[in-house]
Amino acid sequence: MRKTAAALILAIATVTVLTGCIDQTRPTPSNSSYLPSTDPTAPVDDGEVTAAPEASGDSQQKALAAATKVMQTFAQPQLSADKWWAQLLPLLSQQGGVAYEGTDPSQIPVHQVTGAGTVLPDSTEVSLIVQLPTDAGLYNVTLTRPDAAAPWLADRIRPAQG
Amino acid sequence: MAKQGGAGTAVVIAIPLILVGTLIAGILLIFGPAQQAGACGPGQSVDPTQVPKDAVAGYSGEQLTNAAYIMNAASALGLDRAAQIIGVMTAMGESSLRVVDHGDTAGPDSRGLFQQRDNGAWGSLADRMDPTISATNFFKALERVEDWESLPPTIAAHRVQGNADPYHYEKFYTAAATVVGTLAGKGVTVCQSGYLVFPLNPGYQMTSNYGPRAFVTEGASLWHAGDDLQHYPNPCHDPVFAITDGTVTYLAGYQLSIKSPDGYTVSYLHMYLNEVLVKVGDQVTAGQQVGATGSNGPSTGCHLHLGISVVGNTNPAVAELPRSETIGGPPGFVDPEQFYEAFGLTLCAPDSCRRTY
Numbered sequence: 378m379r380k381t382a383a384a385l386i387l388a389i390a391t392v393t394v395l396t397g398c399i400d401q402t403r404p405t406p407s408n409s410s411y412l413p414s415t416d417p418t419a420p421v422d423d424g425e426v427t428a429a430p431e432a433s434g435d436s437q438q439k440a441l442a443a444a445t446k447v448m449q450t451f452a453q454p455q456l457s458a459d460k461w462w463a464q465l466l467p468l469l470s471q472q473g474g475v476a477y478e479g480t481d482p483s484q485i486p487v488h489q490v491t492g493a494g495t496v497l498p499d500s501t502e503v504s505l506i507v508q509l510p511t512d513a514g515l516y517n518v519t520l521t522r523p524d525a526a527a528p529w530l531a532d533r534i535r536p537a538q539g
Numbered sequence: 540m541a542k543q544g545g546a547g548t549a550v551v552i553a554i555p556l557i558l559v560g561t562l563i564a565g566i567l568l569i570f571g572p573a574q575q576a577g578a579c580g581p582g583q584s585v586d587p588t589q590v591p592k593d594a595v596a597g598y599s600g601e602q603l604t605n606a607a608y609i610m611n612a613a614s615a616l617g618l619d620r621a622a623q624i625i626g627v628m629t630a631m632g633e634s635s636l637r638v639v640d641h642g643d644t645a646g647p648d649s650r651g652l653f654q655q656r657d658n659g660a661w662g663s664l665a666d667r668m669d670p671t672i673s674a675t676n677f678f679k680a681l682e683r684v685e686d687w688e689s690l691p692p693t694i695a696a697h698r699v700q701g702n703a704d705p706y707h708y709e710k711f712y713t714a715a716a717t718v719v720g721t722l723a724g725k726g727v728t729v730c731q732s733g734y735l736v737f738p739l740n741p742g743y744q745m746t747s748n749y750g751p752r753a754f755v756t757e758g759a760s761l762w763h764a765g766d767d768l769q770h771y772p773n774p775c776h777d778p779v780f781a782i783t784d785g786t787v788t789y790l791a792g793y794q795l796s797i798k799s800p801d802g803y804t805v806s807y808l809h810m811y812l813n814e815v816l817v818k819v820g821d822q823v824t825a826g827q828q829v830g831a832t833g834s835n836g837p838s839t840g841c842h843l844h845l846g847i848s849v850v851g852n853t854n855p856a857v858a859e860l861p862r863s864e865t866i867g868g869p870p871g872f873v874d875p876e877q878f879y880e881a882f883g884l885t886l887c888a889p890d891s892c893r894r895t896y
Contacts, residue, residue: 421840422747422836422839423837426764426794426806427789428850429796471822472784472800472822476694486644497851498850498851499851502788504785504798505851506802519801521800524820527820535706
């Protein structure tokens with residue numbers, strides 16, 4: 378048991394050195410903190426979840442521009458379904474394309490974006506949500522991309538009170 | 540075609556589920572987003588005059604009678620329970636299961652349970668106001684949707700209804716599954732959630748739960764911001780499935796994180812990175828295998844640590860869950876068991892999941 382605990386502490390120390398990302402707000406665990414449970418099959422862990430790096434300022438600016446374009450394109454209930462889809466589809470991710478196929482644009486209650494968007498907390502370089510004010514209330518546009526060099530594409534375009 | 544890739548994966552998941560499901564009576568069956576039609580069970584018919592007197596999932600009286608008519612319309616066409624749930628879910632989202640005799644702003648000519656328009660596609664006014672005829676026309680249109688069985692239920696419904704928001708019906712799924720299961724006398728049968736599945740194949744045990752650790756004996760309390768899950772006795776290399784759709788945002792050390800389109804992030808810990816099947820920037824679908832259980836990082840045995848961070852969340856149901864910092868934990872997490880409960884599912888059900896902590 379003591380060996381296990383010692384190995385665990387070593388592992389934590391190694392991870393801390395390697396990644397430098399252990400939660401500093403938490404006290405350093407002592408050996409006695411790692412008594413295994415009574416079931417010998419039950420592993421003991423000390424999982425620390427690291428937040429993904431935040432999207433850079435440049436990535437966020439590009440996301441705001443992309444989300445605004447998505448919303449302006451989405452908010453055209455006056456267009457025929459074919460014309461609307463031809464404009465929107467290039468701005469959608471693969472999953473967005475599957476989801477929004479068959480949408481009747483005449484049902485869309487939004488006509489225009491009425492202000493600047495905001496990037497919601499926990500943005501990342503490959504996925505984030507932009508919130509935009511519209512004449513039909515706040516909308517969330519979920520954007521995704523395979524890497525920082527690729528354009529932001531929309532997964533979901535939804536009323537914030539969805 | 541990511542969707543087709545997803546379908547193949549889900550079939551593989553569904554097979555062991557079916558085997559276990561037949562062995563353990565009453566187990567809650569959860570399938571990936573794209574399991575084969577029929578895996579959910581037949582769409583049995585029910586007597587509309589014998590619906591429960593008490594409310595079911597907040598629906599009662601004529602609403603339950605209308606749900607019975609919808610179920611019977613699917614049954615008459617030979618459709619399965621998954622279709623019945625889609626029908627009831629759609630009518631919940633359109634009319635709260637009432638035969639509405641007026642339209643709305645988006646469609647002033649919409650009528651009935653499914654708010655069908657006066658455009659010739661849905662028959663006469665009398666047809667659109669008739670529960671059985673309107674439901675039959677809904678299901679006939681659903682059958683014409685290509686691959687409807689493999690689409691998330693809300694997307695399948697959207698293809699028929701042509702709403703402005705494809706995700707409008709998502710929040711009604713659990714209630715619809717509860718109503719259909721209860722009316723059929725089967726209890727809650729979530730057969731195809733489309734947006735939330737379990738991270739391991741059924742029959743896993745929970746070796747540590749969320750919250751302050753019970754076995755800390757001295758010093759400051761250690762907080763466990765997730766649940767530990769594993770199969771006994773050989774938990775290594777056990778398939779790990781994405782529990783929701785999302786984009787891979789982090790893969791390093793002993794952690795894989797997938798951010799949902801709703802903003803929250805699910806983290807899968809202790810997998811060996813050479814067994815992880817996805818990379819940062821990949822879009823994954825619920826039920827897709829993303830890796831295998833390991834003992835990478837600070838861990839003494841192979842298992843999955845499942846952690847859910849709600850920083851940046853936009854989902855109203857998830858936003859109502861108590862956050863870890865309000866009960867003495869690190870900031871931003873919720874209890875995975877409460878997260879599943881918010882979607883009508885039980886992560887560690889007494890009849891299928893042993894707790895060993």
